[in-house]
Amino acid sequence: MNLRWTSIAWSVVYLLLLLSFATPFSFITIFVMLLPGVILYTTLSLRAFLIHTAVVWAAASLLLSNPMIILVAVFFMIPVVVMGHLYKKKASALKVVAMGTGTLLAEFLLAFLAITVIFDFNLASSIEDTLNMMTAFMQNMADSELVATELVWSPEVAQQLSSLAARMTPFTMIVCSLLLAAVTHMIARPTLNSLGHAVPSFPPxxxxxxxxxxxxxxxxxxxxxxxxxxxxxxxxxxxxxxxxxxxxxxxxxxxxxxxxxxxxxxxxxxxxxxxxxxxxxxxxxxxxxxxxxxxxxxxxxxxxxxxx
Known part of the structure; x- marks a missing residue:
């Protein structure tokens, strides 16, 4: 009975995290997005896990009236299954985090490739436009040329920074993938241990x-x-x-x-x-x-x- 109510509670948390993607808080909640799914997959049978997931996805779609939320849910579900399966197999903490990071990184790369090809997306140009827009906003707020002088800002600087940021995309993806997997493990391990599922920890x-x-x-x-x-x-x-x-x-x-x-x-x-x-x-x-x-x-x- 306790496990049943615990599963319901984690399903509610999962739903709230999905709904948070419609708010500015998504930049924070994304770091624990894998957590509820990993807990549910590890503690439940596959059939029960699928039922809980289907209910949460259906509720999120109805409340947001946006089918894109399902794409987000599917994106994060793959590393959830990978990490949850490894937890069930009593795999080492290093293997769990490494596989979770690798799965997320592969998904980020495929998503970036798909967006670039399908929508003809240019990351460097997008970053440059954002930087120029932010600079223009700062200048308008200050209503002074002093801001532009102090920042030594120019279209050339914006282009250089945007090009550098675009070239650093692989590093950014690796760091984000590692953070998501590591934060998930840091919270999931003590949680699962408290629920009676022994999970190996990293060595000191x-x-x-x-x-x-x-x-x-x-x-x-x-x-x-x-x-x-x-x-x-x-x-x-x-x-x-x-x-x-x-x-x-x-x-x-x-x-x-x-x-x-x-x-x-x-x-x-x-x-x-x-x-x-x-x-x-x-x-x-x-x-x-x-x-x-x-x-x-x-x-x-x-x-x-x-x-x-």
Whole structure:
């Protein structure tokens, strides 16, 4: 009986999240859009899950009178099934998040390709128009040429920024996919555990070790960006490097955070110290070198060996 009422409650949450796409709050609720479906798929039989989903979709269509909401629901249903199936199989947390991220990324790419081909959509031009419109609005609000002077804004600047944003689309899609999958797992795991469904967790952050091959990717990226020709950087290779560089930096920052917690654990430091170091790293990016060294050199072995 408790499971029945819990399922109904999560179905109501699922409906509210779908309805939120008709409001400005969708930019927030999208990050937990997978959660109700994952909970329902993991805790219910396939037949019960389909019934709950059909009722929620029908209610959302009637309340919004917009068939597009079903397309949104179908889009998010695929990673829901993937992650929920893995939870039922007791898969590792890394596999669940990785598969959820990969599924979302594939969907984002296919959706972007379909919009570009079917509607002849140009992302760079759309971003440029948006930037110009925002600038014009700011100038009208200020009613002064001072705004334009201080921003040093021009059509050329807008074009450069829009082109850069368009080329960074793959990185943006990867980050969004990872965030959606990670946030879903962070909330779903304790929720499912409380409902009697044991879900594996990630190992402690201090034990995370990223593959050493990342160092070679990083070196190749740095060398190509330093010595590559202008024509190379403007082409396909340049776009790859433009997206690969921030992704590698992000991974090195994660490794640095892991090393800070490892160091604090073995040195018996105050638990607040690694947190402060991570916050400092957000404002002082060169601190990520700790993550690079942690991958490239046996720093942890040296620390643990010195304690013996």
């Amino acid at each position: 952050l201090r034990d995370w070790r990223l593959p050493r091959s990342l160092i070679w990717y990083y070196l190749a990226t740095v060398l190509l960006m330093l010595f590559g020709s202008a024509a190379l950087m403007e082409g396909f290779i340049g776009t790859i490097l433009l997206n690969l560089s921030p992704m590698l930096n992000f991974l090195f920052m994660i490794q640095a955070a892991s090393f800070f917690f490892f160091l604090a654990y073995h040195k018996k430091w105050n638990p607040a110290i690694p947190i402060l170091l991570i916050i400092a790293m957000l404002f002082i990016p060169p601190l990520k070198i700790a993550g690079i060294l942690d991958i490239a050199a046996p720093l942890r072995e040296m620390i643990t060996r010195s304690r013996r």
